[in-house]
Amino acid sequence: MNKKLAVVAFGGNALLRAGQKGTIDEQESNVHETCENLMALIEKDYNVVIGHGNGPQVGNILLRNMAGHKMFDLPLMPLDICGAYSQGFIGYIIEQQMRNVLYSKNTKRDVITFVTQVQVDKNDPAFQNPTKPIGPYYQSDELDELKKQNPDDVYAEDPKGRGYRKVVASPTPVEILNKDSIEELAREGKIIITVGGGGIPVFMPEKGKLQGIDAVIDKDLASSMLATQINADEFYILTDVPKVFINFNKPDQKALDVITVTEAKKHLDDGQFTEGSMAPKVRAAIQFIENGGKKCVITESKELGKDNVGTQIVTD
Numbered sequence: 001m002n003k004k005l006a007v008v009a010f011g012g013n014a015l016l017r018a019g020q021k022g023t024i025d026e027q028e029s030n031v032h033e034t035c036e037n038l039m040a041l042i043e044k045d046y047n048v049v050i051g052h053g054n055g056p057q058v059g060n061i062l063l064r065n066m067a068g069h070k071m072f073d074l075p076l077m078p079l080d081i082c083g084a085y086s087q088g089f090i091g092y093i094i095e096q097q098m099r100n101v102l103y104s105k106n107t108k109r110d111v112i113t114f115v116t117q118v119q120v121d122k123n124d125p126a127f128q129n130p131t132k133p134i135g136p137y138y139q140s141d142e143l144d145e146l147k148k149q150n151p152d153d154v155y156a157e158d159p160k161g162r163g164y165r166k167v168v169a170s171p172t173p174v175e176i177l178n179k180d181s182i183e184e185l186a187r188e189g190k191i192i193i194t195v196g197g198g199g200i201p202v203f204m205p206e207k208g209k210l211q212g213i214d215a216v217i218d219k220d221l222a223s224s225m226l227a228t229q230i231n232a233d234e235f236y237i238l239t240d241v242p243k244v245f246i247n248f249n250k251p252d253q254k255a256l257d258v259i260t261v262t263e264a265k266k267h268l269d270d271g272q273f274t275e276g277s278m279a280p281k282v283r284a285a286i287q288f289i290e291n292g293g294k295k296c297v298i299t300e301s302k303e304l305g306k307d308n309v310g311t312q313i314v315t316d
Helices: 024-042 055-072 079-104 140-149 179-187 219-229 261-269 278-290
Strands: 005-010 047-052 111-113 117-120 132-138 154-157 164-168 173-176 191-193 200-206 209-212 234-238 244-246 254-256 258-260 295-299 311-314
Touching (some): 024 047, 024 079, 047 179, 055 132, 079 111, 079 191, 079 200, 132 140, 140 164, 173 219, 179 191, 179 219, 219 234, 234 278, 258 261, 261 278
Parallel strands (some): 005 047, 047 191, 117 200, 234 295
Antiparallel strands (some): 132 164, 200 209, 295 311
């Protein structure tokens, strides 16, 4: 019970990397490598909970969904169901490769995947301004038919001129619904895989009734909230760079080793971090520390276990 509990949010490159097609062989190989790197914490006797993204995978599910509807008149599945699909198959890949790595290291830990619902507030302002693009691109002559099928859907033109995409809300997570079981099993030493893609967004239209809703929850924000709600000691956000940089890709770029919450907020206000990339990660780190977290690190997986790893966000 005295082991440290860490939540580790796998970045997109843990499953799929630039230039790859997204075959299962590619994704399994990438996950295997990330799980091998995660052993640096497990071999230090940490209890571990894994969160992960699902962007490319759920996009492909939506494409298959639309193709099946057009070709065979199969009913369209809503976004929460597509998210659940992605949680199942990504969780399976991570769990299998984690088991393979554990076996190769002669380490005995059970691994459990949760299909995780995350409650959001139907009155979240994000629902009045959907901005998160999902799924395939459509041409303008397809929009009328799409809106007949689902009048409440909103579409936005792609800034690069590739067509139109459905946009959905990205609300703030309120509660991880199975957090108690996650914490209990994690503290028993099980490796838990959960909040895939930020979790399946659900809300309560009336007391005691849950219902899915078209939305995408930021995976790092959901993992941060989970870390807080299960009283994790440490929170790791894995990405494709070893540290956070200011003036990134400029001649005067600078890697950040340790920064306070106040410094992190100033860099955000100054526009140092790109939305859709580093900015949500920094916000997730700030949220964890401000809600009592002891340590948050943003880094790449191969840096795990090293001294002074990554960029650490600390209290003021």
